[in-house]
Amino acid sequence: MNLDFKLLKWQQIVFKDQSRFKVIAAGRRCGKSRLSAVTLLIEGLNCPEGSSVMYVAPTLGQARTIMWDLLMDLGKPVIKSAHINNLEITLVNGKKILIRGADNQDSLRGVSLSYLVMDEVAFIKSEIWERVLRAALSDKKGRAMFISTPSGRNHFYEWFQLGQSGEDADWKSWHFTTADNETIDPKEIEAAKRTLSSFAFGQEYLSSFNNAGAGLFKEEWIKFGDEPDIGSWYIAVDLAGFEDVAKSANATKKRLDQSAIAVVKVTDDGTWFVDKIEAGRWDIQTTALNILKNIREYEPLAVGIERGALKNAVLPYLSDLMRKNNCYAHILDLTHGNKKKVDRIVWALQGRFEHGRVILNAEEDFEEFVDQLLMFPTAQVHDDLPDALSYIDQLAVTSYSIDNDEDDWQALDVVSGY
Template identity: 30%
Template sequence: MPTEIRLTLPRPHPGQATILRSTARFNVVDCGRRFGKTVAAQIRIVKPALAGHPTAWFAPEYKFLAEPWDSLSSILRPVVVGSSKQERRIRLLGGGCIDFWSLDDPDSGRSRKYKHVVVDEAAKARYLEAAWTKAIRPTLTDLKGTADFWSTPRGRDYFWKLYVRGEDELEPEYRSFRFPTLANPYIDPAEIEDARRQLPDRVFRQEYLAEFLEDAGGVFRHVADAVDRGRLLPEEPRRVGAYALGVDLARLEDFTVLCVLDQSGRQVYFERFNQIDWTRQVASIKAVAERYRATVVLDASGLGDPIYQQLADLGLAVEPYVLTSASKKPLIDELAMGLDAGKIRLMDVAEQEAELVAYEYQMTKSRNWTANAPEGMHDDCVIALALAYHGCQAVRPSWGIRTSGRAR
């Protein structure tokens, strides 16, 4: 007589249970932070895997795969016959398996066949449309497989388009769900109210109420509207008018970025480079500053201090800005307000636009909200642009600015 093996799955709360009862082939779940989407997605994938079918878990980047890998490995441990982090596969008794794929490559999963797939943090996947239509959807053909998309929204992107399909009666294979954070009964409502007080309204509505907003809930809005499409080359300086050169310095892994704005907020120059020694970097900054007769606004914290001194010794007009947690916030706020008001026109630079769009609000360990680039992404373009825009303003706050040759 075969041995009975019992597995303990998390008990779903009512909102999760509603999704788990769905019989639609493709489910699109739009939910606020901490709703419990990853737990529900794990419950959904376990059943077909235990029935002997191949299944797959997709996420935007490898870092998003660590939690489901560990959790599913623990839940399924009694029936795991083999697992390999290198192959990113958990094999089970009965022939079922769970593969784990990063959507950094939109061709992930191509040529496989699956009974069920999970697309976790779908709105964060840069190539979601290409991945779904060209790679993931075909993997479901052989076994007539199902798919679930789980995410907090990020504007009206392809995840939103999938959600709209699930609301359309003419799309019977799709079904959409929307749950705010408060639908999780294990979250203290006081925590949600605290977030409401601290966050901008549009960010709270996106992150906690799971609303699809046209401008998304990032720090900077109207970024696409500020870009002059096709304007790639630097513009020559005019005989009249002031320029500000924002400089964010880096030595190896990050990038040094030079950004020049005229006094109207129009970007006329952009340069981005890394792995260049300090002597060449100083020479590049000097050349651009002299070309535009620009005031250099430099991140003079840390390694920037000696560079500031060198530039000042060369006779350049330099305003050092000491970036701290206190001085960074008003700098970023100033840039955000400039974009909101339509006072900034940007060159068509893909890296710069991507950084601005991705910049987000994050909660610190001390439970305060701050604005930063997402983990694993750069913010050099954002800081250089913010410094340049700050230099264009007629009235400048006194914090963070040094007026002498030495740091305060």
């Protein structure tokens, strides 16, 4: 047998790794499809009785153009027969490589797989994995490789993060750029850099996940500074919801919503000095305690808490703490004011940031806040911190309360979360 399975350095690193689920973010022309093909052939040759290996691309057309010739080419010595009309390849050991498109869900069902490759998986709906393919791996304890150029911070980013976090021993992830393919002339990459927008180059060649923000907030608007002498303190509290927990009952652990406490000094000319935004997954008591600590430290003119079931849950604890510590604050309802969250955050923050009316405390770490702000609004990127800050808008300007009976906000299930 003369198998040309020479692998590039990065491909070897991934190939040799024993993790059950591998996630690879890699640039265009990095060698993703080539690694997929080699993996499919080797896994097919080692495939246990009664199962197959499968390759899935976003569409059947793509699967055919990317994989068919490549497999025929690389696998010639080990292919017994191949049927282009059903895109199935039978290897010399009688095992099959199935080539499929995620655009035809029915074609993915009813098979037992020992190995699955999902190519350009950032462009395949996550439910194809979660609802359809994961089950196909269960009876043979099959393994899988998820490989793609990034497409913003969607499910692929989440899986990538899971692999980075080490939280789940089954998952491991890697990041490579087009330059990691030694066979590509660096001049070609330089040429692409000159002609593509920095967004496109970052995503396609550097396989960066940091390119999805709609640009509603710009990096150059972020200013740091010192606390102004004169002004009044306000505290806005955004309590974490728990909807996400129920939704993420699958292999991937979504990062959970956080509760956030924004502490801001507002000057006479309306500039906000953001002293800090505290955030965390706190239980009710801890939340109440954290609010109290800030009340004691800052003596704010008002504390706003987002109206709803969570506020109702926290308030008795907070009242109790205020009484015991003889430390009181004016607690106001914060409301969504009939605005969608995106609009609310943009209305409250965009103009202020753009005109330099928001100063972040130079002595605090705002990395996560800035990240959330620049990525806003992007599905799968949290916005708890900008959300909490945006509520200061309601505290610092209104002396009346907005009456919004038509609030489209849904009550959260407090009990399930704690």
